[in-house]
Amino acid sequence: MPNEPTFRYRFIPVEPRHLNMISEWLAEPHVAKWWNEDSDVEMASIAEHMDSVSVEPFIIMLGDEAIGYLQTYDPHLEDDHPYxxxxxxxxxxxxxxxxxxxxxxxxxxxxxxxxxxxxxxxxVPRVIVDPDPANSQAIKAYQKAGFVAFDTRTSIYGPALMMARDNPDLVFEQSPDDGQETRLQ
Structure with missing residues (x-):
């Protein structure tokens, strides 16, 4: 699209100075509807993530303005993670x-x-997201960003539409024995 503005985002690690801002964002109705209803519990979790091995929290920056929160997690580093x-x-x-x-x-x-x-x-070979199936706005955003639905599950947070985006530079092969995918490269 020729007239579409170009945006450049930065992703900076969450620091203690960001916690009040994140707490305010979690109270916004458009966020609170889909994130943990108990913002104190969510904030405690985010604060723990700053020193976590399995979760990396980031502030999303648009220019010099902090506009959002993002975290990645490795399901293989968390005991009994459903993914x-x-x-x-x-x-x-x-x-x-x-x-x-x-x-x-x-x-x-x-x-x-x-x-x-x-x-x-x-x-990274694959990135997954798990929006609530009722969160059509998030699902459309993920689809526009190249994510494809592959399953519906129930997580500890409720129903989840599993969506994935695979690294185009890596090739996956599904094992006929156990259905597990392995990276071939």
Whole structure:
């Protein structure tokens, strides 16, 4: 699209100074509807993630403005994680745009595409997301960013539409014995 503005996003690690801002975002109705209803529990979890091995939290920056939160997680590093059936190296992703005025402006698909492309450059084979099936706005954003639905599950947070985007530079083969996918490269 020739007239489409070009955006450049940055993703900076969450620091303690960001926690109040994230807490305010979690209270926004468009975020609270889909994230943990108990923002104190969610904030405690995000604060723990700053020192986690399995979860990496980021602030989404648009220019010099903080606009949202994003976290990646490795389901293979968490005991009994329900997504351990995904190929080794897969990362899960959760995100939200915290600034209400930026919702519906196309930032979601753009920032997702940019972040996932960075992960692919690092060699990540697959990125998964698990929006609530009723969250049509998030599902459309993920689809625009190249994610494809592959399953419906129930997670500890409720129903989840499993969506994945595979690294185009890597090839997967499904084992006929156990259905597990392995990376061929």
């Amino acid at each position: 351990q059936d995904q190929p080794t190296g897969t990362l899960g992703l959760d995100q939200f745009i915290g600034v209400p005025d930026l919702i519906g402006q196309g930032h979601g698909p753009r920032l997702l595409d940019e972040f996932v492309s960075l992960l692919f450059e690092e060699g």
